[in-house]
């Protein structure tokens with residue numbers, strides 16, 4: 223169907239959904255792609271198009287980049303994370319005029335790693351930020367190697383800016399021997415929690431070009447760290463942007479000789495910051511904007527969100543894969559206080575039906591965790607996994623109902639860490655935050 227008619231129809235759908243009090247989600251995009259599968263070709267974006275992809279940190283990084291850039295121009299972005307072709311098309315339909323023109327200085331798109339070739343085959347792309355590649359839910363995403371090759375193939379025809387994490391071999395390799403595009407590498411200086419051996423199970427331990435075993439000076443988390451190939455030039459990058467002097471407890475770091483304050487509190491957030499700063503330097507964004515954006519950035523929506531419930535300091539965090547879970551456990555371990563943990567595991571379609579990834583979570587290193595509650599549709603699988611790590615089974619409690627789980631979590635005083643996977647986010651946050659409402663009479 224002629225693209226202008228498709229845009230008109232989808233704008234009506236969007237308006238109608240809005241009248242019903244819904245935000246439209248991916249429906250207008252879904253309809254647009256059904257009516258014209260090449261619809262993305264017809265959008266004409268006046269400003270710079272920036273894409274952010276990777277296994278972990280896409281939403282946080284996209285939001286930080288949008289916040290920074292909005293100081294220097296108008297930004298359109300899928301901040302809520304509808305990050306596949308239908309969600310991105312919905313965003314464009316919503317923001318374009320009837321001829322498909324989108325007037326903005328920056329279009330900042332979070333894009334699912336598997337959809338990069340699909341979306342950007344038809345949409346111009348100026349800057350492409352790649353964060354990290356980890357093993358995700360296998361039944362949804364396939365092997366990491368297949369994914370990397372897919373992105374590499376897409377890059378064969380790419381001529382824009384390519385912004386890569388120098389410390390993740392899975393990402394860094396994308397820049398090796400690329401002559402058509404402009405490659406930039408960002409990194410993060412060794413922090414106090416770095417280790418000399420890999421703490422968690424990870425990928426990327428062999429050189430993809432000569433198959434030699436990669437040598438690491440240190441690991442920051444999982445397989446991310448300072449590595450090089452002893453046999454070829456892989457890993458010997460010129461770093462264009464580096465975040466240094468990191469003190470996560472004090473919430474401080476340095477960039478370009480300036481001290482920054484931040485609420486970011488994990489090493490993996492520091493990599494997201496470094497990616498956002500690298501991108502900002504390409505667009506000549508002032509250091510003052512970087513400073514203010516990072517200082518004012520609030521973590522919420524269950525991403526290391528801190529709340530006080532029933533007088534108990536509580537940290538809520540969403541994890542979707544073993545790397546995210548291991549980073550959260552390492553974060554908990556920096557806290558020497560006695561604490562209790564709750565892990566809510568669902569196996570709905572968006573989570574992936576296969577929950578075998580929980581066996582790659584390193585529960586054996588838990589520090590001062592006095593009790594663990596499990597909940598969700600796979601509460602028992604999670605309890606079995608934790609028991610197998612050597613944790614005292616008498617301290618594990620299983621409640622399939624999330625409300626019952628939360629009620630039991632707060633029967634003891636003290637610090638709580640509440641971890642949940644994707645589809646468990648809304649129910650878990652609601653149950654925890656409502657508990658606060660009930661008990662405090664709010």
Ligand SMILES: [Zn+2]
Pocket residue numbers: 429430431432433434451452453454455456
């Ligand atoms: Zn090599």
